[in-house]
Amino acid sequence: MAELSTLARPYAKATFNAALESQALAEWSQQLATLAVISEQADVQALVTNPALSANDKAQVLKDVAGDTLGDGTRSLIDVLAENRRLSLLSEIHTQFEAMKAEHEKSADVVVTSAYSLNDSQQQTLTDKLSTKLGRQVNLSVEIDESLIGGVVIKSGDLIIDGSVRGKLTKLADAMNS
Template sequence: MAELSTLARPYAKAAFNAALDSKHLDAWSTQLSTLAAISQHETVERLIANPELSAADKAKTLQQLAGDALNEGGSNLVSVLAENRRLALLAEISEQFEVLKAEQEKTADVLVTSAFSLSDSQQKTLADKLTAKFSRQVQLTVEIDESLLGGVVIRSGDTVIDGSVRGKLAKLAEAMNS
């Protein structure tokens, strides 16, 4: 949802800048993912949406649930989000933070969907070629989807490379029907 993304962006950037300044990217990543997971629990979602609870009470409860996973900066972020009635954005903030972190570290998570299982050497070759193409270190995740008939579909963020037989047949059918 674009609105959630827009609302979460300044908080994600602020958290990312705080993490960079303190040189604790991994710690911030962990605490944000912890907060995101907590905030998506059904009971916590009801707590966040409860208009009868004060912002301070909501923040305190989340901070207690997170426990030692929060440092001072993370605790302050929770308080600010509670005051601004933005606690429901925690999952989106965490997601955007991870994108910024991957950009900083020059890494990319790539999902490869293949019609057949790939050998270790094929995965290494593919990872090396994708590392060169994306100019960043690639972490491959491979899934099997026999409906592709053959070939692979590669996804990284907004980039999709469809080298599957099914995809090529769909393009051919589209061209013939035009």
């Protein structure tokens, strides 16, 4: 996995810089998301790794599948990736691009997993407190997992805050067994 990350980084940086320069971060983000979804399909992965097809053929198939959703810059990216036999990096390039975009926009995607649904007031309170803690605009999404028993688990990138009853019981059991 680290190898994919390392290989994708220069492409992601170049793509991010091109998007920033053209003031089209949102458009590039959407187009890369589309390409990431397409590239993760089993049929497309088989095509990308097929040694019998030329780089141009692979690139053309991807462009045809994506259709009119791609701009000229994204089409050029596909061509470059195909020439360098790096089409398998599309998903990782998208992931890294999104991280750079979030850093640039001073935003963070936060997933809150709760034992019960949260009302609008609770979500707003969490958003406000997390925005202050992280120093970023927070894009909050809530998931329900009844196995938590109570409380919440908050995830944002590498940050994980486990305030769930299940998490506390697990810590207690570990402490007792040590």
